[in-house]
Amino acid sequence: MSRTDTPQRIRGTQDLFGEDARRHAKVVETFERVRRLYGFQPVEIPIFEATAVFARSIGETTDVVSKEMYSFEDKGGDSVTLRPEFTAGLARAYLGNGWQQYAPLKLATHGPVFRYERPQKGRYRQFHQIDAEVIGAAEPAADVELLVMADQLLRELGVSDGVTLQLNTLGDSATRDAWRQALVAHFEAHRGDLSEDSVARLDKNPLRILDSKDPRDRPIADAAPGIDEHMSSEAGAFFAAVTKGLDAAGVAWTRNARLVRGLDYYRHTAFEFVTDRLGAQGTVLGGGRYDGLIETLGGPHTPAVGWAAGIERLAMLIEEPIAQGLGIAVIAEDRQLETSALAFVTALRRAGVNSELFASGNPKKRYDKAMRSNPAHTISLSHREGVNGVAQRSLRPQDLDLEKVRSIVDPLIFALPQSAA
RNA sequence: GCGACCGUAGCUCAGUUGGUUAGAGCGCCGGUUUGUGGUACCGGAGGUCGCGGGUUCAAGACCCGUCGGUCGCCCCA
Known part of the structure; x- marks a missing residue:
């Protein structure tokens, strides 16, 4: 690689x-x-x-x-x-x-x-x-x-x-300084029992000893004076x-x-x-x-x-967010219908309908490919025995305004040539 | 900066105590089948097994180094 x-x-x-x-x-x-x-x-x-x-x-x-x-x-x-x-x-x-x-x-x-x-x-x-x-x-x-x-x-x-x-x-700041002094005094008194890391912290950042993960430090840190006594x-x-x-x-x-x-x-x-x-x-x-x-x-x-x-x-x-499902899959099941399918998908998108074009690869496999994208609705353009046809199928009708889809698509279906281009 | 574990097709992984031309599934591409149908089948592309040394008649497997990943330590504004 x-x-x-x-x-x-x-x-x-x-x-x-x-x-x-x-x-x-x-x-x-x-x-x-x-x-x-x-x-x-x-x-x-x-x-x-x-x-x-x-x-x-x-x-x-x-x-x-x-x-x-x-x-x-x-x-x-x-x-x-x-x-x-x-x-x-x-x-x-x-x-x-x-x-x-x-x-x-x-x-x-x-x-x-x-x-x-x-x-x-x-x-x-x-x-x-x-x-x-x-x-x-x-x-x-x-x-x-x-x-x-x-x-x-x-x-x-x-x-x-x-x-x-x-x-x-x-x-x-007065509280903090007083507490810090008390902490340093406490930890100094137990210096020999602290972990190596905490001995180093004693000089650099003594407050951090309080949340040390080392078991050797825990009893000493837990017994350290609290801030409330200096508040x-x-x-x-x-x-x-x-x-x-x-x-x-x-x-x-x-x-x-x-x-x-x-x-x-x-x-x-x-x-x-x-x-x-x-x-x-x-x-x-x-x-x-x-x-x-x-x-x-x-x-x-x-x-x-x-x-x-x-x-x-x-x-x-967080819970896994659900992926936005595809609205409409427009499928050209024949190479000659690819430009028509492009017109369909463009019209739908311009009208604000989420849609995707399936017009590449083996024409016979495009439908299956479209189905794998989990569309709410499919519009499939095919050419059989010399005749062009448009087939639609609704898989999740509740996810779409089908009335609106029809108003966009019907004129395009009407305008589609009956036979091979 | 330190430590442990891990690196094989685009992805998920097989690969027997080292032993011929390194495999599968998914995905991708082409074809056949089906023809309101997420089907089934056939074929194809794609890997100098992270990289570089070493051991050996023979290394994807073992050793060393290096790079990358994961997790932990340190630190955590």
């Missing part, structure tokens, strides 16, 4: 076709519908940005920036990066276009994002996300609205059954308002005090909708409040909250 030099698909990219493409489209269509219900405005931003947009917002030194971004120099020598997420680009657009005047601004978008990772189940280098953000809203009501929207989306996709909303708060009263009140809002909206949630974010700009609410049906990749939709982000891009302090979900992961969870 690779004997020829046909170029290969880049590792971690996908060609979506057939069922895969239908699943993808179903997720996007559902998101678009729900997004409108909640009044989130559509927005389109570039799929690549100056590298600084992501490097500064995420943190120059993190693994994420140094190893997992698709960065390269363009012909002018500028460093550009394929977007690894939507949030930073939206924040850049918000600042650069003066969208502060519309604050609080509810935005929704979707499209490809890129991360330089080793592909595995539910993880690709180019994958696709749906994304919703509320920029310029400090109130817990914004968090609640986003979560209720996410919940409705998952319901309408029919995936909510195996999925639970895990919720946590990271507190305000400021303001932060506690904020979280209480969020949970109260979810309860009022009837959205089920569970507290996961070990749920953290890797990046420093997150504050207060952090959440993930999680399933156990996706192997190692359990998170279906995740997000949180990022009140610190916009300042890192040189803007004024701007509270904001948002979430994103991987389309591929949702597409794997």
